[in-house]
Amino acid sequence: MRIVLLGAPGSGKGTQSQRLVQRFGIPQISTGDLLRSAVARGTALGVAAKGAMDAGKLVDDSIVLGMIRERLADTDVAQGFILDGFPRNIAQAEALDVMLKQLGKPLTAVVQMDVPYAELTRRIAGRRS
Numbered sequence: 001m002r003i004v005l006l007g008a009p010g011s012g013k014g015t016q017s018q019r020l021v022q023r024f025g026i027p028q029i030s031t032g033d034l035l036r037s038a039v040a041r042g043t044a045l046g047v048a049a050k051g052a053m054d055a056g057k058l059v060d061d062s063i064v065l066g067m068i069r070e071r072l073a074d075t076d077v078a079q080g081f082i083l084d085g086f087p088r089n090i091a092q093a094e095a096l097d098v099m100l101k102q103l104g105k106p107l108t109a110v111v112q113m114d115v116p117y118a119e120l121t122r123r124i125a126g127r128r129s
Contacts, residue, residue, distance in 0.1 A: 001080035002105055007113030010123035017084045026080040034067040061092055
């Protein structure tokens with residue numbers, strides 16, 4: 001099972017990801033987690049990402065896709081994975097599709113989490129501390 005969960009912040013992607021992880025035993029892959037890990041470990045992609053992050057810029061899609069490619073080589077994704085919140089735009093989606101086809105790991109499902117704006121606002125406001 002290879003799934004992408006899409007939706008606005010507060011739409012429930014993380015909550016549903018965790019439920020899928022528990023039910024199917026496949027890992028959740030979060031690009032934010034991948035970036036933080038690569039930067040902390042000082043990998044080549046992490047160093048490139050840190051430069052962009054420190055400059056207050058978005059990390060280039062090729063760097064993020066490289067990190068996803070590396071993560072998909074790990075043994076725990078053999079039975080599948082859940083991508084939480086990536087891709088975020090059409091260019092990323094097209095690049096991801098090409099990469100997954102090259103790896104022989106096409107997506108099983110893409111789920112769009114649609115939540116009314118008022119509910120998103122309520123949920124996000126509840127996260128403030």
